[in-house]
Amino acid sequence: MLINNDLESYFESEQLLEGLLIEFEYFADQKIVLIISNIVNWSLKKDAGEFQKTVFKGVKSFERLFGANKGFLENSFHEKDYISTHVIQDIKFSQANGDFHIVFYIDNFFGGFQFLFKDLEIETKIGRGVKANEQEWIYFDVETGAQFDFHYPFGNLAKSINPQPLQL
Amino acid sequence: MGGSGSGDDSQSGFGIRNLHGKSLNWIKKQKPDGWQEVPSDDGRGWKWIDENGVERLRFTRPNKKNPSNSQWSRQANGYFRWQNERGEFLDVDGKVVPRNIPPSEFQEKTHIVYEGS
Numbered sequence: 001m002l003i004n005n006d007l008e009s010y011f012e013s014e015q016l017l018e019g020l021l022i023e024f025e026y027f028a029d030q031k032i033v034l035i036i037s038n039i040v041n042w043s044l045k046k047d048a049g050e051f052q053k054t055v056f057k058g059v060k061s062f063e064r065l066f067g068a069n070k071g072f073l074e075n076s077f078h079e080k081d082y083i084s085t086h087v088i089q090d091i092k093f094s095q096a097n098g099d100f101h102i103v104f105y106i107d108n109f110f111g112g113f114q115f116l117f118k119d120l121e122i123e124t125k126i127g128r129g130v131k132a133n134e135q136e137w138i139y140f141d142v143e144t145g146a147q148f149d150f151h152y153p154f155g156n157l158a159k160s161i162n163p164q165p166l167q168l
Numbered sequence: 169m170g171g172s173g174s175g176d177d178s179q180s181g182f183g184i185r186n187l188h189g190k191s192l193n194w195i196k197k198q199k200p201d202g203w204q205e206v207p208s209d210d211g212r213g214w215k216w217i218d219e220n221g222v223e224r225l226r227f228t229r230p231n232k233k234n235p236s237n238s239q240w241s242r243q244a245n246g247y248f249r250w251q252n253e254r255g256e257f258l259d260v261d262g263k264v265v266p267r268n269i270p271p272s273e274f275q276e277k278t279h280i281v282y283e284g285s
Contacts, residue, residue, distance in 0.1 A: 038271040046272050047270045051271070079267065083254050090209040108222070137268055151268075
């Protein structure tokens, strides 16, 4: 869903704040920033959760704002690769000269990132978790019943947006 | 106030074993030497940062928006988010909350409602 018409209201609603950051990717060639997160939705039952895919298009002037840990990759992060958990703590949105400007602040360890963009698309999905064993949960889309991976609630988007050359 | 209570197996890694009923005044006195206290980035509270740059405790004051209209109404008294030295989120008893549990449960356990006065 493209929501360019009312971006100010969207970011004022603080929908993304305090959500768990699952994945962040900057695809410079495609001018895309992708964020996969959990949204805080207090209206859902305990065994459910809302996942959101946020896609910024026409991205330029991307800048990674490093935090205390310089070891995080500059343009890519996936929570499954780290023990530490990160949530989106602050977002600053503004508009100037026909571009939208946004600053994401994650936390002191991670830092954040900022960029200009032209379009924003979001897609949400509500999933229900079923405990498979002591450590694993299986998730099902409440609308379609389809099973999905907590770590890739919308599939492996990094792979589909920026496919790697085949290794022979 | 300040005993270990139900947090004997707390994984906080410092003096605060749990956050049940703790007042802000008491909590603020527990900050280990060498940690920094800085305003949180949204300007709604404060946070402690340890020697390695990990945020260990963050307090967010009640939102100025009308709580009855806000998605944050259940945190009308303010809330904490608490992490151990590895950056894992903790519940009110200082126990690690796995992040792959259903998101609503994760959010409920890791948004620790301020119970102090």
